[in-house]
Amino acid sequence: MSTTTLAAVTRGRVRRDRRRRAVLAALTLAVAAMVVVSLMVGRTFYPAGDVLRVILGETVPGASFTVGELRLPRTVLALATGLCFGMGGVTFQTMMRNPLASPDIIGISSAASAAAAFAIIVLGLGETGVAVFAIVAALGVAVLIYLLSFTDGVAGTRLVLIGIGIAAMLNSATAYILNQAGQWDLQAATRWLNGSLNGSTWDETLPVLAALAVFGPVLLSRARSLTMLQLGDDTAAALGTRLERTRLVAIVAAVGLIAFATSATGPIAFVAFLAGPIAARLVGAGGSPLLPSALVGALLVLVADFLGQFAFDIRFPVGVVTGVLGAPYLIYLLVRTNRAGGSL
Amino acid sequence: MTTDHALTTEKLTVGYGDRVVIESLDLLVPPGRITAIVGANACGKSTLLRSMSRLLAPRTGHVMLDGRQVHRMPAKELARTLGLLPQSPIAPEGITVADLVGRGRNPHQRLLSRWSRDDDRAVAAALDATHTADLADRSVDELSGGQRQRVWIAMALAQQTELLLLDEPTTFLDVSHQVEVLDLLTDLNATRGTTIVMVLHDLNMAARYAGHLIALADGGLYAAGPPAEVLTEECVRAVFGLDSRVIVDPVSGRPLMLPIGRHHVSVARA
Ligand SMILES: Nc1ncnc2c1ncn2[C@@H]1O[C@H](COP(=O)(O)OP(=O)(O)OP(=O)(O)O)[C@@H](O)[C@H]1O
Numbered sequence: 001m002s003t004t005t006l007a008a009v010t011r012g013r014v015r016r017d018r019r020r021r022a023v024l025a026a027l028t029l030a031v032a033a034m035v036v037v038s039l040m041v042g043r044t045f046y047p048a049g050d051v052l053r054v055i056l057g058e059t060v061p062g063a064s065f066t067v068g069e070l071r072l073p074r075t076v077l078a079l080a081t082g083l084c085f086g087m088g089g090v091t092f093q094t095m096m097r098n099p100l101a102s103p104d105i106i107g108i109s110s111a112a113s114a115a116a117a118f119a120i121i122v123l124g125l126g127e128t129g130v131a132v133f134a135i136v137a138a139l140g141v142a143v144l145i146y147l148l149s150f151t152d153g154v155a156g157t158r159l160v161l162i163g164i165g166i167a168a169m170l171n172s173a174t175a176y177i178l179n180q181a182g183q184w185d186l187q188a189a190t191r192w193l194n195g196s197l198n199g200s201t202w203d204e205t206l207p208v209l210a211a212l213a214v215f216g217p218v219l220l221s222r223a224r225s226l227t228m229l230q231l232g233d234d235t236a237a238a239l240g241t242r243l244e245r246t247r248l249v250a251i252v253a254a255v256g257l258i259a260f261a262t263s264a265t266g267p268i269a270f271v272a273f274l275a276g277p278i279a280a281r282l283v284g285a286g287g288s289p290l291l292p293s294a295l296v297g298a299l300l301v302l303v304a305d306f307l308g309q310f311a312f313d314i315r316f317p318v319g320v321v322t323g324v325l326g327a328p329y330l331i332y333l334l335v336r337t338n339r340a341g342g343s344l
Numbered sequence: 345m346t347t348d349h350a351l352t353t354e355k356l357t358v359g360y361g362d363r364v365v366i367e368s369l370d371l372l373v374p375p376g377r378i379t380a381i382v383g384a385n386a387c388g389k390s391t392l393l394r395s396m397s398r399l400l401a402p403r404t405g406h407v408m409l410d411g412r413q414v415h416r417m418p419a420k421e422l423a424r425t426l427g428l429l430p431q432s433p434i435a436p437e438g439i440t441v442a443d444l445v446g447r448g449r450n451p452h453q454r455l456l457s458r459w460s461r462d463d464d465r466a467v468a469a470a471l472d473a474t475h476t477a478d479l480a481d482r483s484v485d486e487l488s489g490g491q492r493q494r495v496w497i498a499m500a501l502a503q504q505t506e507l508l509l510l511d512e513p514t515t516f517l518d519v520s521h522q523v524e525v526l527d528l529l530t531d532l533n534a535t536r537g538t539t540i541v542m543v544l545h546d547l548n549m550a551a552r553y554a555g556h557l558i559a560l561a562d563g564g565l566y567a568a569g570p571p572a573e574v575l576t577e578e579c580v581r582a583v584f585g586l587d588s589r590v591i592v593d594p595v596s597g598r599p600l601m602l603p604i605g606r607h608h609v610s611v612a613r614a
């Protein structure tokens with residue numbers, strides 16, 4: 001091998017590594033900045049000092065309630081669900097080699113949401129019961145879609161179409177549950193159909209943090225195998241990847257993240273779908289997309305929630321804002337694949 | 345230079361669903377040599393390679409590597425010994441050539457290990473060998489079919505296995521790049537002792553470059569041995585249903601097959 005090639009290879013790799021690290025650092029900073037802004041800014045402005053004192057447990061008149069009881073749980077929940085949706089979404093997209101195969105498009109989030117709405121509104125269960133319901137339903141749908149569209153490897157178009165059908169069914173089921181319970185108020189409806197952070201409490205936030213602490217590291221430990229799956233089953237297996245095991249772990253962990261997050265906030269529209277492609281744009285296609293997507297997901301939710309609360313005359317729930325952001329990209333993807341004459 | 349690996353199949357039967365593609369096949373890949381597999385479309389060549397590299401479990405019978413059952417070996421350990429370049433591999437959208445070739449290093453990397461100097465060296469050597477070094481920073485999506493094929497071969501080379509199975513490595517390549525790839529594989533075989541098994545559709549290239557020729561017909565072995573013994577007019581008729589003349593290639597001394605179709609045949613048929 002020539003030394004110039006070696007030097008060029010090393011240089012290229014170092015450059016791509018640097019870019020990745022720089023993007024990760026910038027995303028982390030942006031997320032941290034959004035967290036701080038969300039805590040300080042609102043109807044009333046509280047300086048950083050007050051916010052810090054509240055976090056440290058001191059009593060600050062006004063701020064203790066507004067920041068401690070309202071803004072802090074809401075912001076932490078926004079951060080946590082954003083990380084969950086971002087990481088869970090890109091796991092599916094990577095595994096299925098298809099940006100449309102994200103859990104919020106193919107019905108997995110809808111399943112979690114319908115089950116959570118049922119568990120809360122009809123059965124009146126608490127957080128743990130709701131999360132269990134959501135995860136069982138989401139796993140069930142994931143398995144169902146897998147079985148219905150499985151033909152020796154995962155079929156792209158079939159999977160997406162079947163998933164979209166199932167999502168539509170589940171969304172009407174959610175609407176029906178909301179209707180039947182006689183609780184058709186806008187609050188509940190937007191939460192379980194679009195996703196909302198209104199009225200977030202620590203009781204909802206803690207299970208999501210726990211899910212993140214368990215499933216996040218599990219997924220990250222499989223990061224390399226997951227990226228190998230992008231090469232197709234044969235190449236990935238020939239390079240030493242254990243396909244079934246990787247898929248099983250990835251599906252369970254990603255569904256866990258999605259289900260827990262959804263049972264707290266509802267399926268915040270398109271965050272899982274958007275985070276991966278945006279992250280790939282930023283870091284390039286070489287490495288694992290898990291961490292950058294998680295950060296992009298968090299940033300999307302934090303920014304969308306902030307905009308929804310304060311950018312307009314009326315307050316929009318976070319899912320409506322992300323929905324408006326995500327829909328054009330979905331249309332773009334559909335148009336592009338249609339033009340290319342390709343499959344979904 | 346390397347230890348010779350014995351790859352064999354014993355009464356191997358494989359298929360998809362309830363459809364048997366290869367039945368009770370006994371095969372021996374001569375260690376340290378170049379083997380070419382030829383046969384008609386859909387006769388099971390890719391299926392055989394997939395099964396030999398553990399991607400497809402046997403119904404009955406075994407694939408044995410150095411006395412061990414391939415399907416019982418740990419995935420990464422096997423991938424350090426035996427590499428496979430599938431017939432139509434998939435490149436992730438937007439990936440650069442260097443990153444794609446780097447994926448070939450996967451079996452050499454532990455769960456948390458960092459990218460090493462050896463990895464860089466293997467990638468650089470693979471790029472040089474396939475004349476793709478100047479493409480290193482390009483996106484794979486933007487390459488021509490032939491460039492892309494050479495990049496895939498580079499990825500397989502970066503895996504640095506002592507056994508390399510390639511499914512139609514010369515498709516998409518123009519004649520000079522075909523020769524170049526086959527020369528490259530021959531060099532690899534000569535200098536490192538890499539055992540090479542490749543599926544080729546061009547019988548003349550197969551006869552010229554392979555020391556051992558395997559002709560498959562309908563999931564079974566039709567003939568195996570030195571090209572001069574295997575590539576005969578009879579074999580071509582049996583395997584491909586085609587009349588032909590086989591002469592001695594004035595360039596290599598190996599057999600050269602000239603097909604006889606329904607047109608443009610000026611000499612009386614044999
Ligand atoms: N994934 C699969 N599922 C079901 N059947 C398959 C699958 N892959 C191949 N087959 C079938 O198995 C048979 C052998 O296919 P294989 O790909 O091994 O042929 P091949 O000899 O490599 O052909 P070619 O020269 O066209 O590449 C064919 O009839 C094919 O239709």
Ligand SMILES: [Mg+2]
Nearest residue numbers: 389390431511
């Ligand atoms: Mg084939």
